Amino acid sequence: MKKSNSLYKNQGIHVITAIFTVEQGVTKVLLVKRKNEPYKGDWTLTGGALYNNEDLDTGAKREIFEKTGIEDIEIEQFKTFGKVDRSSVMRMVAVAYIGVIDSSRVKVLRETINTSNADWFSIDKIPGLGFDHEEILEEALNYLRSKIVSTDILKALFPHEFTIPEIQKTYEAILNKKFDRRNFRKKLLSLKLIEDTKKTGKFEGKKPAKLYKFKKSIKNQNVF
Amino acid sequence: MKKSNSLYKNQGIHVITAIFTVEQGVTKVLLVKRKNEPYKGDWTLTGGALYNNEDLDTGAKREIFEKTGIEDIEIEQFKTFGKVDRSSVMRMVAVAYIGVIDSSRVKVLRETINTSNADWFSIDKIPGLGFDHEEILEEALNYLRSKIVSTDILKALFPHEFTIPEIQKTYEAILNKKFDRRNFRKKLLSLKLIEDTKKTGKFEGKKPAKLYKFKKSIKNQNVF
DNA sequence: GCTCTTTATTTGTTAGAAGGAGATATAATA
DNA sequence: TATTATATCTCCTTCTAACAAATAAAGAGC
Numbered sequence: 001m002k003k004s005n006s007l008y009k010n011q012g013i014h015v016i017t018a019i020f021t022v023e024q025g026v027t028k029v030l031l032v033k034r035k036n037e038p039y040k041g042d043w044t045l046t047g048g049a050l051y052n053n054e055d056l057d058t059g060a061k062r063e064i065f066e067k068t069g070i071e072d073i074e075i076e077q078f079k080t081f082g083k084v085d086r087s088s089v090m091r092m093v094a095v096a097y098i099g100v101i102d103s104s105r106v107k108v109l110r111e112t113i114n115t116s117n118a119d120w121f122s123i124d125k126i127p128g129l130g131f132d133h134e135e136i137l138e139e140a141l142n143y144l145r146s147k148i149v150s151t152d153i154l155k156a157l158f159p160h161e162f163t164i165p166e167i168q169k170t171y172e173a174i175l176n177k178k179f180d181r182r183n184f185r186k187k188l189l190s191l192k193l194i195e196d197t198k199k200t201g202k203f204e205g206k207k208p209a210k211l212y213k214f215k216k217s218i219k220n221q222n223v224f
Numbered sequence: 225m226k227k228s229n230s231l232y233k234n235q236g237i238h239v240i241t242a243i244f245t246v247e248q249g250v251t252k253v254l255l256v257k258r259k260n261e262p263y264k265g266d267w268t269l270t271g272g273a274l275y276n277n278e279d280l281d282t283g284a285k286r287e288i289f290e291k292t293g294i295e296d297i298e299i300e301q302f303k304t305f306g307k308v309d310r311s312s313v314m315r316m317v318a319v320a321y322i323g324v325i326d327s328s329r330v331k332v333l334r335e336t337i338n339t340s341n342a343d344w345f346s347i348d349k350i351p352g353l354g355f356d357h358e359e360i361l362e363e364a365l366n367y368l369r370s371k372i373v374s375t376d377i378l379k380a381l382f383p384h385e386f387t388i389p390e391i392q393k394t395y396e397a398i399l400n401k402k403f404d405r406r407n408f409r410k411k412l413l414s415l416k417l418i419e420d421t422k423k424t425g426k427f428e429g430k431k432p433a434k435l436y437k438f439k440k441s442i443k444n445q446n447v448f
Numbered sequence: 449g450c451t452c453t454t455t456a457t458t459t460g461t462t463a464g465a466a467g468g469a470g471a472t473a474t475a476a477t478a
Numbered sequence: 479t480a481t482t483a484t485a486t487c488t489c490c491t492t493c494t495a496a497c498a499a500a501t502a503a504a505g506a507g508c
Binding site for chain 2: 465466467468469470474475476477478
Binding site: 006007008009010011012013049050051052053054055056077079080082083084091093095149150171175177179187191222223224 | 230231232233234235236237273274275276277278279280301303304306307308315317319373374395399401403411415446447448
């Protein structure tokens with residue numbers, strides 16, 4: 001890291017987002033390839049330096065747009081990373097977010113002013129990442145897993161109606177485990193995240209499946 | 225905020241900690257009074273600017289020590305605050321932590337190089353705070369409430385043995401509600417945070433009370 | 449066309465665990 | 479012996495996990 005005469009000077013703020021999707025039962029994350037130093041040629045999560053005239057989430061969304069072209073995305077801050085040597089140029093802390101989006105509904109820019117490539121990577125096959133983004137990604141995935149059971153964060157993947165067997169596949173992909181179809185149904189309904197639409201549709205079966213949707217407002221329940 | 229020619233320059237990082245304690249059934253937070261501008265004379269949470277040569281938690285603990293004299297304290301990061309105008313001098317983001325400590329076991333410095341006073345305030349009687357510390361405090365309290373039911377964060381208040389009626393008073397103070405003594409006992413034991421010591425002690429009653437202690441390792445249980 | 453088989457979807461059943469509230473037993477003090 | 483906080487017991491309801499059964503369509507064969 002560049003030496004500084006002052007204990008405080010030359011500090012900066014990164015806003016980084018791990019953008020997840022699920023395609024055919026596979027959880028994937030969006031990575032971009034850096035065009036410039038440091039870590040030139042390396043894959044990283046989407047993100048970059050915060051501007052002075054924008055709030056944290058605004059900056060995170062701007063970075064997402066600049067590096068991928070994605071415009072409408074809900075994000076949620078989960079942790080800030082600030083090891084002394086996490087960036088090689090100057091002292092940077094990274095405010096990290098997660099986001100979920102349906103990859104089939106967005107067109108990701110392959111190249112931008114700062115990136116030479118962009119693609120969805122299965123979370124089982126992540127290349128080496130620049131900065132401390134491997135650590136950030138690991139914690140992002142943990143956070144995502146905790147959120148899908150208590151919030152409507154998967155609404156990004158199911159904005160309208162869906163069947164329970166259909167969304168079960170997504171839960172299984174993200175949590176990386178299989179569930180009994182009957183108990184999953186009961187458990188998911190007991191979480192009070194979704195509601196019946198009184199309509200039916202089709203998934204993989206021959207019998208029509210009931211359609212559900214995420215509730216408008218979700219109230220969280222406490223242990224005590 | 226001071227105008228900057230660059231979108232990136234003149235950024236800085238605050239590390240802020242909301243330090244809680246519980247005294248006789250009252251939840252309190254440690255505040256310090258600022259000696260210098262900005263917000264001179266205002267009460268704030270403990271914290272200050274991060275140095276370039278220290279990690280985030282190291283910086284947070286150093287700030288706690290410098291402004292209160294408290295040395296041994298476990299802290300946990302919960303959120304970063306970064307509204308554009310949260311500091312009036314330059315663009316600062318605040319990485320916020322919570323900590324818990326037994327106020328009867330520590331001696332808090334009343335005055336330091338940067339502070340003219342320090343005291344424990346009941347969370348029901350918080351004065352106006354400098355910066356965005358009122359917002360930080362509110363979220364810190366929410367985070368604390370979520371943590372005492374899933375981690376051993378209260379170990380700082382009960383480092384050794386304790387009785388269940390005794391710790392129930394602390395839970396009630398923090399969560400701000402009363403519990404049935406029989407069901408609280410069952411519920412707390414079912415959380416698997418504490419274990420029997422096969423010893424007895426005294427609390428308020430005349431019958432000896434069983435002594436418990438926090439477990440060494442706590443494994444968290446998932447919804448699914 | 450008609451029936452039978454197949455398959456995913458949905459509902460139901462059961463035993464055991466956990467939760468909530470009343471009642472009882474215990475071990476000290478005064 | 480009366481009192482009091484602590485600890486245990488009981489009953490009933492609800493939740494959970496594993497398993498069984500019923501349902502509604504599609505497709506195969508005649």
